[in-house]
Structure formats: C-alpha cells, structure tokens
Amino acid sequence: MKTRIEYDSIGNMKVPVDAYYGIQTLRANNNFKITNKTIHPLFIVSLAQIKKAAAITNRDSYTLEVNIANAIIYACDEIIAGKFHNQFIVDPIQGGAGTSANMNANEVIANRAIEILGGVKGNYSIVHPNDHVNMAQSTNDVFPSAGKLTVLKMLPKAILELQRLYQATKLKAIEFDSVIKMGRTQLQDAVPIRLGQSFNAYASMIKRDIDRLIKVKDEMLTLNMGATAIGTSVNASTDYLNNIIKNLQIVTGVNVVQSEDLIDATQNLDGFVTISGTLKSCAVNLSKMANDLRLLSSGPKTGLGEINLPAKQNGSSIMPGKINPVIPEVVSQVAYNIIGNDFTITMAAEAGQLELNAFEPVLFYNLFESIETLQNATMTFIDNCISGITANKERCEELVNNSIGLVTALCPHIGYKKASELAKEALSTGRPIKEIITSKRILTPEQLKEVLNPFTMTEVDRTSDVKINKHAI
Template sequence: MHTRIESDSIGPLSIPNNAYYGVQTLRAKHNFSISGEKLHLSFIKNLSVIKKAAAITNFQEQNISADIAEAICKASDEIISGKFQEEFIVDAIQGGAGTSANMNINEVLAHRASEILGGTKDTYDLVHPNDHVNCSQSTNDVFPTAGKLTVLELMPHLINNLSYLENLLAQKADEFSDVIKMGRTQLQDAVPTTLGRSFKAYQSAVCRGIHHLLTVTDEMHTLNIGGTAIGNGLNTSPGYSATIVQNLANELKLPLKQANDLYDATQNADSFVQVSGAVKTVAVILSKMSNDLRLMSSSPKTGFGEINLPDKQNGSSIMPGKVNPVIPEVVSQVAFQIIGNDVTITMAAESGQLELNPFEPIIFRNLFSSIELLTNAALTLADNCIAGITANREHCLEQVERSAGIATALCPFIGYKRASEVAKESLKTEISIRTILLEKDWLSKEKIDEIIDLKKLAEGITPSINHLHSILT
C-alpha cells in the first residue's frame, strides 16, 4: 500500500495515499477500537451540512476566500449525497467529546476541497482542516448541533410508524367493540369489559406517546452553534454567530434558532435526556401492550385464548405445531434495550463537568440507536401482529358468564356481603352466579337479567336504583 506522511502535535503517521481522512482521524481509529460501529450516516451528513453552512458564513464574513468556500461547499454536497462514506472510520464511541468525529469530517473535506481546487491529498496547502473547514467553529458547538439535527432527521420516521400503529389499533378497537370479555386486575377476574376497550386504551397510550415525542423534539431546534469552545464565541467574527444558524436553517429548511444562553447549551445535555426519556416511555407502552397480547393469546387449550395472533413462524424445534408470539417478544426486547440506552444517556448527561459534557458520543450512539430500534419495532408490531389479530368472541363471552367477577355488579342491589357470598360459592361449586341467585331467591329472574346485562356491564352501565332494598324479594 502506498502511503503519505502526515503530522499532528503527537507526531508523524503514515496514511494510506488514497485516503481522504488524515492523521488525526487515523490516530483516533487506533485509539478507539471500542464498538466496531462507525458514525451514524445521518450524523455524518449533518456534520457536512454544518460545514457547508459554516463555509458560506465564513465567506460572508470574509474569513475565507470565495474559491475555498465554494470548494468546501462542493465537497460537503458530495458527502451529503452519500459519497465518501468509507472515509469515516472513527468509532461511534470515542473519547475527546467528539473531536475525532469533527476532525474526520474536517480532514475529508479539506482533502476533497483541495482536489476540487486542483491540488492533491499530499498537503493541506490549499485547504486546511482547522484553518478553513473548521474556521469559526469548535467540536463543542459542531458536535452537539449535528446530534440535534440527526434527531430531527430520524424522529419523523418514528412518528410516522407510531401513527400507522395507532391507526391500526383504532381499527381493531372498532372491530372488537362488541366483543365482551372479562377485565382483569392483578391477573385476577375483575369486571366485564370489551376487547374494543382494551385496544382503544392501547391506541390512546400510543397517541399520548406521539404527542410527548413531538413536544421534546421541538427542543432540538435550539442550537449552540456559534458558541465555539464554551459558549463565548471565541475565534468567531462579529457577524458569524448571528448568521450561522440562519444559513444552517436555509440549508435544511428547518425552523432553527440559536440558544439564548450559549454557555448553558454547550455544557448541558438534558435536552437529549428528555428525548431519550420520551422514546423510552413509548417503548414501555409498546412493551406493556405486547405483554397483554401474549397473555390474551395464550393458547390453544390452556391459556386465556381471547385473541389469535397471526402465525409468523414455527415456534419450536422439538414441539410440533407450536407457534409462539414472536412479534410481541421482539418488541419487548427492543424496549429492554432502549431502557438500558436511556440509563446510559442519563448517566452520561449527569457526568459532564463544568463548561462541557465530554460524553456526548455515547449519548448520540445510544439515542440514535433507540430511535431507530423503536421505529422498526413499531412497524413490525403493526404489520406483523396488530393487523392480523382476530378475536375468539364465543370463548370470551363464555369466560365472562362463568366468572365470579360479575358479582361486583350485584353490590348496589344486595350489598357487598351477600355479593361476596355468591362469588365465593360460585368459585367453589362452579355454579353460575345467575343460578345461585335464583336458588337463594334474593332477586327475581327479571331483575337478575337486568343487573347482569353483560353488554351494559362491559360499558360500565349500572341499572338505576331509587333505593337499595326496593328490588329485593
């Protein structure tokens, strides 16, 4: 392999001659063999957008010449379009608060811009990664800005998939609105409800989660770009800080704004904790729903058997005919991972010191992962599970009729003590509540039928009474 020599403050290093990255990038590659994961592709793209906007702003401020600014912009556009992805070799998890990632983009753009101007990758004489590409910037404002822009890019895909899931849940709520089933609390029979009500509750929870995500994501539009190292804008020209955000907003067609307190925005990462928390909350909602689906579909002979999940694959290498609830299972596993990611993000945000949080690389690695995991999980839950669920209507109704849970509806008419006696006797003898009431002759058949109207009970409708004892026989 042909190589060239590049040097930094640490010393010289041999670089593959065809590489667009440089000495600081390769040194970081050697130092941080951690996860084997490279920088997120969207993150790289957003770093490039920032560098383009910075080049435009620096030209406007007469910090760099027109030809250098134009070359940086052209090189940035190439990376934004997807070229040179193999040149980004630093690990997603890295020390240095993201300096390695920032220098990776700086060096690639400097070398490519030099080529555009007719030079080669041998020197930085035409375009320098620090003096030109990184002009008026610091890793400390570039890196978190790229993180926020990446969240803004990834979040709409998650919102779309969750909205799709919510719509399917609404359809199932309507489809199952007349399916009477036994409601359960603490896994014990409680009172009748409908399967439609269960799915409507899932829909409402997902809707609430979407609203929460939209709320916290709005904070991602507020950037610290222009603050450079600690928020005071050191090494920027007077007009740069006032212009860079607008130029960046023009490139992305987003309503971006600069933080009111750049010191705060540079040292605190709580906005990412809020986003992670919202993503975790939705993951918990989907996992709880998945737990319910697994219970309600437990079957074929010894479980709840209230619903049927679509058969997706063989469930066992040894038990013939077994089909497992694999989609709810994978959704719960995604939730477990996201919860773990959130703990890491929380600790990383808490552990920043003084004027900078150096742990944003792990924050971004985990946050991007959480968003994408949940995006995929929401879609697979919708398409591979919710859409194909069917109800065992007769079985659900039979369970309600056999349950002692309907004794709760008797309390306003015969009192808690008598209702409890009826419930215990039904459980012990397996004789229905209706039959026991007739045998005790506490209520007439007509009144029993009026009180134990399962459709009304499922909707929470209790027959009106003027006085507790007026219907006793």
C-alpha cells in the same frame, strides 16, 4: 498499499494515498475500536450540513476565500447526497468529546475540496481541515449541534410509525367492539369489558406518546453554534456569530435557533435526557401492550386464548406445532434496551464537568439506537402482529359467563355482603353465578338478564355526577 505521510502535533503517520480522511481520523480509528461500527449516516449528513453553513457564513463574512469556500460547499453537498460516507471510519464511541468525528469530517471535506481545486489529497496548503473547514468552529459546538440535527432527522420516522400504530389499534377497537371479555385486575377476574375498549385504551396510550414526542422534539431546535470552545465565541467573527444559524436554517430547512446562553448550551445536555426519557416512556407503554397480548393469546388451549396472534414462525426446535408470540417478545426486548439506553444517556449527561461534557459520543450512540429501534419495533409490531389479531369471541363469552366477577353488578341490588356470599358459593361449588341466583330466586329472570347484561355493565353513564353502571340506576 500506497501511502502518503501526514503530520500532526504528535508526529507523523502513513495514511492510505487514496483516503479522504487524514492523520487525526486514522489515529482515532486505531485508538477506538469499541463497537466495530461507524458514526450514523444521518450524523455524517448533519456534520456536512454544519460545515457547509459555516463555509457560506465565512465566505460571506470575507474571512474565507471564495474559491476555497465554494470547494468546501461542493464537497459538503456531495457528502449530504450520500457520497464518501465510507471515509467516515471513526467509532461512534470515542474519547475526546467528539473531536475525532469532527476531524474526520474536516479531513474528508478538506481532501475532497483539494481535489476539486486540482490538488492532491493531503496537500493541506490548498485547503486545511482546521484553518478552513473548521474555521470559526469547535468540536464543542459542531458535535452537539450535529447530534440535535440528527435527532430531528430521526424522530419524524419514529413518530410516523407510532401514528400508524395508533390507527391500527383504533381499527381493532372498532372491530372488537362487540366482543365481551372478562376484565382482570392483578391477574384475577374483575368485571366485564369489551375487547374493543381494551384496544381503544392502547390507542389512547400511544396517542399520548405521540403528543409527547412531537412536543419534546422542540428541545432539539436550540443549538450552540457560534459558541466555539466553551460558549464565549472565541475565534468567531461577529458576522459569523450573527449569521451561522440563518445559513444553517437555509441548508437544513429546519427552523433552528441560537441559544440565548451559549455557555449553558455548550456544557449542559439536559435536552437529550428529556428526549430519551420520552422514548423510555413510549417503550414502557409498548412493552406493557406486548405483555397484554401475550397473556390474552396464551395457550392457546390451556391459557386465556381470548385472542389469536398471527403465526409468524415455528416456535420450537423440539415441540412440533408450537407457535410463540415472537413479535410481542421482540417489542419488549427493544423496550428493555431503550430503558437501558436511557440510563446510559442520563449518566453521560450527568457526568459533564465545568465548561464541557466529554461524554456526548456514547450519549448519541445510545440515543440514535433508541430512536431507530423504537421505529423498527413499532413497524414490525403493526405489520406482523396488531393488524392480524383476531378475537375468540366464544371463548371470551365462556370465561365471562363462568366468572364470579359478575357478582359485582349485584352489589347495588342485593348488597356487598350477599354478593360476596354468592361469589364464595360459586367458587366452592363451581356453579355459575347466574345458576345460583336463579335457583335461590334472588332476582327474577328478567331482573337477572338486565343486571348481568355484559354490554350494559361495560357502558358508563356520563350524565350523572357519579359514574355508575346504567343497570344500577
């Protein structure tokens, strides 16, 4: 393999002659073989957008030669379009507070700009990674700003899938509105509920998650670009400081703003913790729904069996015909991972010291994974599970009719004590509640039909100050 020699403050190294990255990237690649992955493609784009905006700002401030600035801008445009991403070789989890990722971008952009200007890669006298590409910047404002831009790129796709899930559960709420099932508290019979009401509750839950994510997304709009090393804007001109955000808005199409306190924005990462916490809340809700669906579909012959989940794959290598709820299972597993990621993100943000937090790399690695896996899990949840759920209406009715939970509706008519005695008798004898009431002539058949009408029991009278069942009025 042909190589070129590059130098830094530590010494020199042989770099592949065709590589657009340079010595600092290569050192990082050797030092940080952690995940066997590279930084997220959208993060690469975000870095290139920042470098482009910086080049425009420095050019217009007359601190960067026009031909060098334009070559940098052209190189950035190519990276934004998806080219040269294979030259970003550093591991996403890295020491140095993200310096390796920033220098990877600086070196790739510099070497491509050198080519554009007719030079040979590695001839940094033409375009220098630090002096030109990184002009008026520091890893400490570039890296967190790129992280926020990446989150802003990723969240809309996750939100879109959640909106699809909301619609899917609302459709099921309508479809199952006439299906009466037994409601359960603490896994014990409670009172009847319509299956459609259960799915409408899922929809309400998801709607809250969507609203939270839309609101919290604004946390990512405030950047510390112009802060440079610790927030004091050292090495940044006044023109650069006043115009970098405006140019970044143009480059990204996002209405980002500059933090009013650049020192605070450089050392504190609570905005990312807020985002992660919201993702965790959503993950908790999705897993709760997945657990419900597994319970409701359990059996199918020896469990609740009130709903059917779409059969997606064989469930066992030894038990023929067994079909497992694999989609709800994977949704819960994604949720567990997101919850774990949230803890890592929390600790990474807490571990910041004085003027800088050095642990953004692992924070971003976990945050990007949380957003992406939430999006993907929601997508498969909709397409491979929710949309294909069917109800076992007869099974639901059978369980309602055989449940002692119906006695709750009798309390306003015969009192709690008498209703409790009937429930106890039904449990000990196995006789249905309706049969016992009829045989004891506690209520007339007409009264019984009205009082124990499951549809009436699942409706709420909203005209009264006290919410009670219509049949109790």
